[in-house]
Amino acid sequence: MNKRDVGSWVLIVLFLIFLLVPIFYVISTSLKPPLEIIQRFTIFPQSLTFKNYTAFFTQSTAVAANLFDGYINSIIIGLSVVAICTSVGFLAAYAFSRGKFLADKHIFFWLLTNRMAPPAALILPYYIMYTSIGLYDSYIAVILCHTLFTLPLAVWIMNGFMSDIPEELDQAAFIDGYGTLRYFKKIFLPLMYPGIGVSAFLVFIFSWSEMLLGQTVTSSVAEPYTVATSSAVFQAGVDWGMVATSSVLSIIPGVILVILVRGYLARGFSMGRI
Amino acid sequence: MKKLWLLVIPCLALMSVNAFIPIFALIHQSMYRMIPGLRHFFVGWDNFKYALNYPSFLMSIGRTLLFSAEALAIEIPLGLGLAYAVRGKGKFTAVFTVLIAIPLLIPWMQIGVMAKIFTRAGVGLIPNVASFFGISYSLADPIWAFQTLVFMDVWHWVGLVFIIILAGLEAMPQEPIQAAKIDGASRWDIFRYIELPSLRWPLLIAILLRFMDLFKIYAEPWMLTQGGPQDATRFLSIEIVRTVMGKGLYGRAAAMSLIVLYIVLVISFILYVFFQEMGE
Numbered sequence: 001m002n003k004r005d006v007g008s009w010v011l012i013v014l015f016l017i018f019l020l021v022p023i024f025y026v027i028s029t030s031l032k033p034p035l036e037i038i039q040r041f042t043i044f045p046q047s048l049t050f051k052n053y054t055a056f057f058t059q060s061t062a063v064a065a066n067l068f069d070g071y072i073n074s075i076i077i078g079l080s081v082v083a084i085c086t087s088v089g090f091l092a093a094y095a096f097s098r099g100k101f102l103a104d105k106h107i108f109f110w111l112l113t114n115r116m117a118p119p120a121a122l123i124l125p126y127y128i129m130y131t132s133i134g135l136y137d138s139y140i141a142v143i144l145c146h147t148l149f150t151l152p153l154a155v156w157i158m159n160g161f162m163s164d165i166p167e168e169l170d171q172a173a174f175i176d177g178y179g180t181l182r183y184f185k186k187i188f189l190p191l192m193y194p195g196i197g198v199s200a201f202l203v204f205i206f207s208w209s210e211m212l213l214g215q216t217v218t219s220s221v222a223e224p225y226t227v228a229t230s231s232a233v234f235q236a237g238v239d240w241g242m243v244a245t246s247s248v249l250s251i252i253p254g255v256i257l258v259i260l261v262r263g264y265l266a267r268g269f270s271m272g273r274i
Numbered sequence: 275m276k277k278l279w280l281l282v283i284p285c286l287a288l289m290s291v292n293a294f295i296p297i298f299a300l301i302h303q304s305m306y307r308m309i310p311g312l313r314h315f316f317v318g319w320d321n322f323k324y325a326l327n328y329p330s331f332l333m334s335i336g337r338t339l340l341f342s343a344e345a346l347a348i349e350i351p352l353g354l355g356l357a358y359a360v361r362g363k364g365k366f367t368a369v370f371t372v373l374i375a376i377p378l379l380i381p382w383m384q385i386g387v388m389a390k391i392f393t394r395a396g397v398g399l400i401p402n403v404a405s406f407f408g409i410s411y412s413l414a415d416p417i418w419a420f421q422t423l424v425f426m427d428v429w430h431w432v433g434l435v436f437i438i439i440l441a442g443l444e445a446m447p448q449e450p451i452q453a454a455k456i457d458g459a460s461r462w463d464i465f466r467y468i469e470l471p472s473l474r475w476p477l478l479i480a481i482l483l484r485f486m487d488l489f490k491i492y493a494e495p496w497m498l499t500q501g502g503p504q505d506a507t508r509f510l511s512i513e514i515v516r517t518v519m520g521k522g523l524y525g526r527a528a529a530m531s532l533i534v535l536y537i538v539l540v541i542s543f544i545l546y547v548f549f550q551e552m553g554e
Contacts, residue, residue, distance in 0.1 A: 004461075007359075008358070008359035008360075009359075011355060011356065011359045012356070012359050012360060012370070015352075015356060016373070018429070019373060019374060019376075019377070019429070020373075021399075022388060022392065022399075022429060023376065023377075025391075025392065025399050026388055026391065029391055037397070038397065039397070040397060041396070041397045041398070041399070041402045084288070088284045088285050088288060089285065091281040091282070091284060091285065092281060092282045092284070092285035092286075094278070094281055095278045095279060095280075095281035095282045096282070098278060099278030099279060099281075101278065101279035101282075102279070104279075107282065107286070109542070109543070109546045111289070112542050112545070112546060113535075113538060113539055113542045114289065114292070114293050115486070116486045116489075116490070116538045116541070116542045116545075117490070117535055117538055118489070118490035118492070118510065118511045118514070118534055118538070119490070119492070119511075120490070120492055120510070120511035120512075120514040120515050120531070121300070121514060121530075121531030121532075121534050121535055122296050122300075122531070123515065123518060124299075124300075124303070124518050124524055124527060124528065124531075125295070125296035125297075125299035125300055125303075126296060128299065129295060129296065129299070144288075144291060144292060145292065147288050147289075147292060148289070148292035148293060151285060151288060151289060152289075155285065205378075205379055208381060209380075209381035209382050209383075210381075211381070211382070211383045211492075211493045212492055212493065212511075212515070225381075226381050226383045226384070226493075229383065229384065229387060230383060230497065233387055233390065233497060240391060240394070243387060243390075243391065244391055246384075246387075247380070247384045247387055247388055247391070250380060250381050250384045251376065251379060251380050251384075253379075254376075254378075254379025254380070255376065255379060257379075258372065258375055258376075258379055259372070262368075262371070262372055262375075265371070265375060265437050266437045266438050266440070266441030267441075269378070269434050269437060269438065269483070270438050270441075270476075270479050270480075270483065271483070273479055273549055274438060274441050274442065274475075274476060274479065
């Protein structure tokens, strides 16, 4: 080992401590009884309890029941947003990557501005719009809101993957007598599986993470998990153990999904630009 | 395949519900002073003039830019350093990449919730670690509140910078580096004259992607401090939400929103030009 290797490992070890201590501390807090959390600082739980997790899954307290409903709501919303964004986004991404039409570049750019726009700027019109068409506090309202920033993401990522598939391949397939549908099924779609997978992953994560718009268009029935957690945090006499449990549970869908798309993270997170 | 533009229609239809209608509503509102349930007065550009002279709004823009600059100044070098330290270690690189990606999967507001758990006075992790080193830490101190959010943002997002730069490093051709080594170039010269120029696009993407999310930061400070103490964490999005919800000044809030959307439009145009050039 030379000096540079030693330096690398020192940086890696220090960083891993920085990275893992917060995760460890949240898990440890979720396994402590309430008194221990309030009264003193402990690293490991002095008396281990799984009460918070059983409360969540059996919905035995009002807070736990609210969080559980929010969890289910967020999964339903997330999967619906993924279904809409990957299908609608796939068509649009194909048009942008293969076609030339009026203002195509401008429309493609305009999509990006919606990914950048602060949702805070839009909460008032959203509230008025969804209330006036009678969709306030419905799944449809939250799903539609989330497509504002997830659909541009899906279009950009899939467009990035499509531009790697040479147009000559399209032409070669048509010359060989492939019909449009057969070409898509046999050649184009299989090449696009990673692109579709990683955009579905990111769309789900962004929908799962969103709080402000969800808060604006729901009050109870369709409340996403983030909003349910936020009410648990701001209520009087907050149960820190339950809140820590909600943080731990919020990581689980992402961790399951990231393993499936781990090879394509850079492409996905850079919106298909790497 | 002449009718390809038809495929964009479902996408545009969905986006118009979410983007066009609210923007027109905002433009309409920004021209009026509204008393909810009562009546509207047309006031022309007054709301814009008010917003552009409103110290709290201007301060929140400055604060957001300062926060973005500080977070970027830590995340970019740290991500770059980690990418260099970790690359080419086979299985370990793969495991490390999955570990560093974990914070990226946590809902943004949960980062604020975690910060709240860590900073509980007397019994939280951060005050105890700080007092172990003889530092007195309190979330009621404006500077500490601001720095806590920077700290949590670095924890949350340095993985993004790392992943993008590592991908850039792995795609880099090795021949020029070998040739330079044979010619006796120093490690620093190789970095400065060969590696850094070919890392410029990944670096630029990382900076711009981080900037666009830092600029609209809301959930983390909202959960941790709601903009306090002494407005130290009152970022742009919080300022707008407070103007809408707290004071009910819809016309002014709409004017602020349009100003922010205009800034965003300019920044994303710069971003887009860079992305376009990169494709060539």
